[in-house]
Amino acid sequence: MEGGLALVTKTKNTYSFDSFLSQREQLNDFDNPFLVELSKRYCDQDWATFNQEMKAFSAKVSGRWRSISNEMARVENHPRLRHYDAHNHRIDQIVRTSDQEMMEKEIFSEALFSSQISQGEHAIKRYLIHTNGEAGVACPMACTDGLVALLEKFQDTLSPPLQKVLQHSKEGIDGEFALGAQFMSEIQGGSNIPANVLEAIPEKEHYKLYGNKFFCSVPQADYSVVTARVQGTDHVGVFIVPTWLEGDKEKERRNGHEVNRLKWKLGTCELPSSEINYQGAIAYPIGPLEKGTALAVGIVLTRSRIDIGFATAAHMMRAAREASLYARFREVFGRKIDEFPMAKAQIDTLVNAAKRSTATAFKIYQDYHHVEETANVSEQKRFDVRELILLQKVFSSKEAVDSLRTAISIFGGHGAIEDFSSIPRIFRDAMVNELWEGPRNVLLAQVYRDLKQNAYWYPPEDFVASLLNGYDDKTIHSYGTRLKKLMKTNLYDTPNEENIVAARQWEQVLGDIFYLYQQQELKSYPDFAILPQEVYDTFL
Structure with missing residues (x-):
């Protein structure tokens, strides 16, 4: 004290995250040596031109679209439902920000489903x-991918209304491209499509739908693929339902249905998911009505499961790149984070998961299109691809959650702050991805049934040998034997002590087999980094 006044000492702390943020904001997702090398393999056009196009496309993804995506994550910008207009007309309008609507229009205007887009370009843009x-x-x-695939399956027999839907979805009409949706879940069934009770009643060239769908994402879509039970039969058919009839979109007058409410979800909060009551919606049948479940699962859900493979891989790659960058920037206890063995081990595991999942997602995508478009593919190959799609959905989506949780921990306390990085938001989305198109237990049971039903012509040992082709005989024999032994237990029976133990082992063995499959695919690439060297060098 001097003269009765306290002396105040001010300490200036100049620490800043600015150098890290500067590097992060400059990252272009295609400035990824590993992804570039992978893209060369899947590029089906002139590489020099393709490379420049992907860099330009990725600049939009990593720049303005990323900024909009981050803003959409804020609670005040989440979609809302407006039931009535000012004149008491029921409209059920999905209210979103103009930025999100603009981004959606720009992305769909890339015409990703056009016949002018090659498979390689389509896949890489979807991933980005x-x-x-x-x-x-x-x-x-x-x-929309599933909608287009379903329409193309029956392209030669489409009615005029469905021909227009295909044109609108693939090539656009007057520069506008359609959004698709798929509404299959009902309150009593969830993933169990054969349990659908939504009723389809025939009326001239179309049907009318009556009943409820309990979980409907993208209620703002132009068209939806809807499963419904055909009146007076045991058949669950597939229908294409326009959200608006001709001239009604501008009037916000929906086609014979109402949106009850929007769901409050753990993740994917920028995506409106709803409950819908059908009150005579006009619906157009597609394909044999008695084959509806097979069409829904075999085409529509399969496409979505492949997309989840891309999504989980891309989420892991984003997290691995940003966590690696932060670990090189951030200094604690006198060292960079990545100079501690425990942290470096976690980062290496993150990077491996991102690369492994990315390589596998592209491989499965390519193999799927090959078996779909080639007449003389063996049944064994078709079976392998079907099961790999299921295994990828199960284990890549599970690993994405684990990887994103690890990435969050690399950021320490900042990892929980949702405007410090996008990783917490993507973590919540990854948890939802585990549930889309069948949760883990449902799909693991499906793989069991598939292997069991086809064992008479394709023994489980041969299935393992096909997936792990390139590994030594001892490894193949070991996993083939374990799989065969577990299949002797009825994993679809009423739970008992024996089959519960076997069910746990079933998941473990299949997870190990898929991991080895992924590692094998990754071995075909040299050891490329996921960040350019000059980015690392910034923080030396």
Whole structure:
């Protein structure tokens, strides 16, 4: 004290995250040596031109679209439902920000489903879009893929209304591209499509739908693929339902249905998910009505499961790149984070998961299209691809949650702050991805049934040998024997002590087999980094 006044000492702390943020904001997702090398393999056009196009596309993804995606994650910007207009007309309008609507229009205007887009370009652009983790656009993108695939399956027999739907979805009409959706879940069934009770009543060239769908994402879509039980039969058919009839979109007058409410979800919060009551909606049947479940699962859900493979891989790659960058920037206890063995081990595991999942997602995508478009593919190959899609959905989505949790921990306390990085938001989205298109237990049981039913012509040992082709005989024999032994237990029976133990082992063995499959695919690439060297060098 001097003269009765306290002396105040001010300490200036100049620490800043600015150098890290500067590098992070400059990252272009295609400035990824590993992804570039992978893209060369899947590029089906002139590489020099393709490389420049992907860099330009990725600049939009990593720049303005990423900024919009981050803003959409804020609670005040989440979609809302407006039931009535000012004149008491029921409209059920999905209210979103103008930025999100603009981004959606720009992304769909890339015409990703056009016949002018090659498979390689389609796949790489889809992957890059998923690095933002913005489900409000990514989900309708996946749903539109399934809608287009279903329409193309029956292209030669489509009615005029469905021919227009295909044109609108693939090539656009007057520069506008349609959004698709798929509404299959009902309150009593969830993933159990054969349990659908929504009723389809025939009326001239179309049907009318009556009943409820309990979980409907993208209610703002132009068209939806809907499963419904055909009146007076045991058949669950597939229908295409326009959200608006001709001239009604501008009037916000929906086609014979109402949106009850929007769901409050753990993740994918930028994506409106709803409950819908059908009150005579006009619906157009597609394909044999008695084959509806097979069409829904075999085409629509399969496409969505492949998309989840891309999404989980892209989420892991985004997290691995940003966590690696932060670990090189941040100094604690006198060392960079990545100079501690425990942290470095976690980062290496993150990077391996991102690369492994990315390599596998592209491989499975390519193999799927090969078996779909080639007449003389063996049944064994078709079976392998079917099961790999299921295994990828189960284990990549599970690993994405684990990887993103690890990435959050690299950021320490800042990892929980949702405007410090996008990783917490993508973590919540990844948890939802585990549930889309069948949760883990449902799909593991499906693999069991598939292997059991086809064992007479394709023994489980041969299945393992096909997936792990390239590994030594001892490894193949070991996993083949374990799989065969577990299949002797009825994993679809009423739970008992024996089959509960076997069920746990079933998941473990299949997870090990899929991991080895992924590692084998990754071995075909040299050891490329996921960040350019000059980015690391910034923080030396």
